Amino acid sequence: MGEVREFTLPDLGEGLTEATIVRWLVAVGETVRVDEPVVEVETAKALVEVPCPYAGVVTSHAAGEGAEVAVGAPLVTVAVSPGGEAAAAPEPEHVGGSGNVLVGYGTAEPTGRRSRAALRPPGFAAPGAGTGAGEELRSGADRGAPVPVISPLVRRLAREHGLDLRTMTGSGPDGLILRADVERAVSTAQESSTRHSAAQHSRAPEKASRERRIPLRGMRGTAAERLARSRAEIPDASCWVDADATELLAARKEMNTATAQGSSPAPISLLALLGRVCTAALARFPELNSTVDTEAREIVVLPEVHLGFAAQTDRGLVVPVVRDAHTLSAEELTAETARLTEAARAGTLTPAELTGGTFTLNNYGVFGVDGSTPIINHPEAAMLGVGRIARKPWVVDDELAVRSVVQLSLTFDHRVCDGGTAGGFLRHVADCVEHPARLLRTL
Template sequence: GTARADGVRAGGGTRGADGVAVASGARATAVAGRASEEGPVPVISPLVRRLARDNGVDLRRLPGSGPEGLILRADVENAIERGATRTDTAPAPVPSSAPVTDGTRVPLKGVRGAVADKLSRSRREIPDATCWVDADATELMRARAAMNAAGGPKVSLLALLARICTAALARHPELNSRVDLEAREIVRLDHVHLGFAAQTERGLVVPVVRDAHARDAESLTAEFARLTDAARAGTLTPGELTGGTFTLNNYGVFGVDGSTPIINHPEAAMLGIGRIVPKPWVHEGELAVRQVVQLSLTFDHRVCDGGTAGGFLRYVADCVEQPAVLLRTL
């Protein structure tokens, strides 16, 4: 027999629509008895179990639409939409003589409420994956210092990373796209409208730099500064907060190395930048102290596979380590 994901041995069977083995023969009896509190739950996919657990769905009370009652991912997602969580059938709390306090309640509204809705939709609709790499940013930091020493407007590090990002998107346009669910099409976009995460007293906002692919480092620096000031002052217009095609998230400003950010729906990817710190690094065959940064890419797995995502991230890392690589695409 074969082994189920939960470790229970089972007789032969077929494979369901989601590509996992389903019960047959002797297992059918066990599956049919799913309503029993002691019997096995007819779920094989660990992804389906995790989705249910994270959203509070009680699998024992959920009918499956798969072969012989197997619970599929679609069944759990439908239950989440209906609000069929454990709280629907949870037993009444046992009375206690101690007073029950609710703690402090913070209304989920305004910017925080809008962000919550958008992030929830992104996690619900987008099958995201994340890859990351450490890169030696020493040469990029030196290049920026040389630019700023030459006179003229100062160039920000974020602007250089944005310029690298738009060059990478030109090589991997799959990541500058969105998915049209109704038409079942991937829409690749002609322009890069680059969003960047900005933390304000009102919460997280994502201003958008229009036509970032057509801007040089000085123009990007100026626009990042203008939009950041407007974000902190609360004067961003709806047009400056919408229409992004790709997001750059510099969470290194918070003193952290890495993250797995949630994609800004309906975009297809987000590039994360950690803090740049001195670390031991093998450089030209010798151990040295170099300025190292962790880069992470979270992407919609529907628009591309890991090879494309890895190629994008590797190109970004190569430009960070050797800024002259970027000259090939300018």
């Protein structure tokens, strides 16, 4: 066996000190190339694939899936054999180790998975191999063949419900396993279990219900800490107003009619229009685009608007951030929020895409609720909440009419402004929703 080298969990940036192992991408006994991801970890900010700087055969994992590993602690050991690194790396200078940490900053292009037998150092056998080890390794290679899935969350969902992806046939292109395939299999298994339980009910006493515990770790833990800190540190207050969104919806329909005729690249989203309204209102009321420096006892008014927006995912609520939102058009905001939302659901947001927000927009109307009092996303100074748009009676020119009405709520840090400023901001937002033409003054 060649020299065995230990690879420790690297510094993932953003002041992170630990990560939770979500899944191993390379099993013990399999080969790894220079800068090829060996493990997927969840930090307090995002899911991250960690590449190994060595080429060779993985001889051990330091921890199992679900375990927490500190930065600098052992992650894997790799047996590096003479010539093994050169064969695994595409360039001579890659031999040994690259020193790189994050995917996307490696020295080689991403490569596919490999079999257990490839590039194994002479004399190396998988743990537990004895007589007939070669057959075990070959069957292990078959069992370890990669299964095509649409995202890492699909693998996690299958693992949580005890499903073997290798027994499934995906409905996607070329047999790609989609989330819907896994959910269908889970539903089928649960129905079968329910029928079996009903058949056994007369012969077995009913079991007491068991409590379920969900660890507050990773992104969920970070969100919990931030919300608790917001409540503990920020003296917040809320105000709200109902607004007639009929004209805003009509304007959006007109924009997207042009899209259907091929003169615009993509339909404009309602979230993007609301984001555009927010940046216009913040230009008038910049105090709400600020943070409080408690040590210096100063309010820091920020020059750029980095707009956060709440996105619901399988891993909980996350808040991706649109950088320099005040410089983007409605079309550009549509494209960027769509990109970030897809990345959030796939679990591929980077730490930089989850931090640095200066103001947050929370469209909880997608859940079918009218109103809420949002908790400020610490250390920001305010958050705008948007309820569902519902058809309601409304007075127009002293006559009763049916209009599309939305409730807008603003939660703000009372240290940065008083009710007059907050009310002025919210009223301007409502006016822009009711009369979208007012936004032309800010374009």
